[in-house]
Amino acid sequence: MSGRILLAEDDATIRETVRDGLVHEGFQVDEATAGDEALAAARTGQHDLLVLDWMLPGRSGIDVCRTLRAESDLPIIMLTARRSEVDKVLGLELGADDYVTKPFSMAELTGRIRALLRRRELDRRAATRPAAWDVGGIRLDFTRHEVAVDGRSVVLTPSEFKLLTLLAEEPERAFTREQIMEHLWETPYVGNARAADGHIATLRRKIERDPAHPERIRTVRSIGYKLVAV
Numbered sequence: 001m002s003g004r005i006l007l008a009e010d011d012a013t014i015r016e017t018v019r020d021g022l023v024h025e026g027f028q029v030d031e032a033t034a035g036d037e038a039l040a041a042a043r044t045g046q047h048d049l050l051v052l053d054w055m056l057p058g059r060s061g062i063d064v065c066r067t068l069r070a071e072s073d074l075p076i077i078m079l080t081a082r083r084s085e086v087d088k089v090l091g092l093e094l095g096a097d098d099y100v101t102k103p104f105s106m107a108e109l110t111g112r113i114r115a116l117l118r119r120r121e122l123d124r125r126a127a128t129r130p131a132a133w134d135v136g137g138i139r140l141d142f143t144r145h146e147v148a149v150d151g152r153s154v155v156l157t158p159s160e161f162k163l164l165t166l167l168a169e170e171p172e173r174a175f176t177r178e179q180i181m182e183h184l185w186e187t188p189y190v191g192n193a194r195a196a197d198g199h200i201a202t203l204r205r206k207i208e209r210d211p212a213h214p215e216r217i218r219t220v221r222s223i224g225y226k227l228v229a230v
Contacts, residue, residue: 002026003048003117008038008064009079010056014102018051021106027113035059042068048120049113052096054080062094069095075116077109115182122183125169135168136216136229138207149207159184160203167217167227174220200225 005022009015010033019029030047032038035056042050042064050068054061065076078096098112132141137150145161147154156164166175166183175183177193184199204211215230 002028003113004028004030004046005113006030006032006038006041006047006050008032008035008041008050008056008061009053010034011053014053014079018106018109021110022113025110033057035061035064039064039067042072042074045072047074048117049075049077051077051079051109051113054078065096066094075120077112077116079104111182118179118182122169133168135171135227138164138168138216140165140168147207150209154206156203156206159199160206163199163203164207164227167225171227171229174223174226176224180224196224 005027007015007018007022007029009018009031015031015033019031022029030041032041033056035058038050038052038056038061039059041047052061052064056064061078061080065078068074068076075098076096077098077100079100079102081102097116100109100112131143132139139148140161141147147156147161147164162184163180166180177196180196180199181193200217201211204214204217208214208216216228218226218228220226
């Protein structure tokens with residue numbers, strides 16, 4: 001997943017490090033070094049996400065966040081050296097979608113960016129998708145939150161329904177274990193990605209004809225899993 005990121009950070013060292021890291025990950029990056037500049041750039045509507053430093057020259061990052069949130073749903077990740085819970089709550093209440101405390105790793109920041117972009121894309125698809133999907137012998141009814149397999153009603157937990165929706169959204173696409181866990185947790189997943197295997201196993205027991213020999217949810221070696229219409 002790529003996208004166009006607006007990076008608002010006045011510290012040249014941090015800005016260059018983040019910019020280079022994001023470019024390396026396939027993102028296009030535009031830069032701003034002051035609050036008014038960041039707000040003007042964000043208002044162009046050309047960006048998929050804003051990485052915003054809390055303290056900026058002129059208009060503060062907090063003020064940029066507050067002003068922008070009243071006008072736009074652009075995802076915002078705040079960067080700050082502030083560590084207190086009060087500061088974090090303040091940033092989130094003003095409209096930030098996530099919060100990264102300095103010093104941070106590029107892996108953490110990139111993971112949070114990808115998770116937010118993925119969530120935004122899923123929200124867009126959910127707003128336009130039909131009331132039900134048919135994938136092979138599986139029918140997902142989003143209005144009733146029900147699933148039928150080969151005409152047989154199957155009761156899924158919310159997490160199982162969410163996982164099946166992810167796989168059914170793009171049949172034949174291989175999802176990594178990390179992508180599965182990020183989707184289930186709705187946050188960058190930093191635990192053991194093998195936890196995805198357990199979720200897949202419980203879902204297989206409910207939708208496969210023979211869970212010991214799965215046909216629908218296939219294992220993709222060294223990657224993860226994909227749903228196949230059978």
